[in-house]
Amino acid sequence: MTVFAFYMFAALVIASGAFTILARNPVHSVLWLILAFFNAAGLMVLVGAEFLAMLLIVVYVGAVAVLFLFVVMMLNIDFAELRAGFMKNAPLGVAIAVILLAELVLGIGAYRAGKLELGTPLGDAAPIAGASNTESLGALIYTKYLFLFEVAGVILLVAMIGAIVLTHRGQRSTRGHQNIAKQNARRPQDATVNVKPEVGQGVEL
């Protein structure tokens, strides 16, 4: 049963990864990518990392990929134009491919060199026996890896502030700011008046 599930998820990850590249329509590409994320989460469930699997779906499928899809749907991408620029960017693409391939080879080499020691020589990074992996993970990142965890948080905060500053730059004066309290305090009697203008006279607004 587990073996069957593993091969199904693994085959689907690879297949949808391939279709992500091969699909002609960029929206289809993103949808294939989402399927790949989904099946990767399935693989994580199989190795017993259900907390990470759920986070993968919540964060990547539920938020990141939606924004991706959002952007790709809004852009009207012309493929002939993209293909025209193919040869110009080819050297860069080849370089990235070589780097990724080298990393993959190194990774496989490292894996074949021996059993992976997840944690420290003392072994205190091992999951707590009997506890769910949510608790084990929490016990680790809030004690041993607290510094790294908080640094990651601060980096994300800086990135967020940067993004907000970039969107607001240069349009400070043109933005009309709404006063919500004023909007809420508005009553029908302030907004409407009953007037009976004389013939030939206008109404003052």
Add this chain to the structure above:
Amino acid sequence: MTEFFQNLGLSYEWALFVGMVSGILLIAFPVMLAVALVIYMDRKVLGAVMMRRGPNVVGPFGILQSFADGLKVFLQETIIPSAANKGIFLLAPIITFTVALLAWAVIPFADGVVLADINVGLLYVLAISSLGVYGITMAGWASNSKYPFFSAMRAAAQMISYEVSIGFILVCVVLFAGSFNLSEIVNAQKGHGFGFINGYYFNLLLFPMWVLFFISSLAETQRAPFDLTEAESELVAGYQTEYSSMAFALFWLGEYANILLMCSLNTLLFFGGWLPPIEWEPLYMVPGFIWFLLKTVFFFFIFSWIWATVPRYRYDQLMRLGWKVFLPMSLLFVVLTSGWLMFTRYG
């Protein structure tokens, strides 16, 4: 369930398989039946608020109205616009409907009555509900028509915004319960308020969170006053504009199944799930399933009550409420809750 089928003389694997399938059917059919009845209830409540009768022709008190409507859409012709992206156009309602049913797998209907009693139950619900946006976005894009597309954009932004604050609200509940498992969350609510009230709503730190959660669940399911994705005065019928027949019906069923799910989450997370409202021995005579159902239907009643009374929000007001009011407030309460628990429980 597995043991029951094993006793019938099946091997373990087959018993597991048959048990799982029958468990799924035992949840999916009642949920669909509940959706049909809840649509009827929705229309009846709306009718009552507007001082008219509501559906009253098909069956006794019009109770079979939803089934008649279902039969009607079933017999209609499926129209696929020629400019639509056919595959995704057909996939979108299927995804909406499937996702709406998926989350029910971890909902405990009574003590121990749950299909998959997993450790990360609440995260699973959050993950599945975040998938709901895909059905709508894909429908809007694949229709290749401007109003559905606007609606899809709105839906994507709206659902992501409110999911953030829902996440923080759930963190507060999880901190109090000490578990992501929905059954354990319900059990932790036993006698939470002064030892005799079952539920987290009777807690100064969690009651405001319940209010936020309820409003966010209105936004998450795109119910009035946040039904901007199908604002008929602006967007025809939103993402469903180009859909007809069964595809349209699947959207409809999925939407109501989601609303029911959100009602049951309100029940499970804040109002003690299958536990009776007050810790009093005679109340336990009533089966837990009935309490769960009563509370869920009560929340659904509030949903339709709000639909009938509150005018639709403006889109910028919706975004402001999500990001500038709910997010800071839920963040503040995460800090307050964890501080309080640090102070009282973990010392």
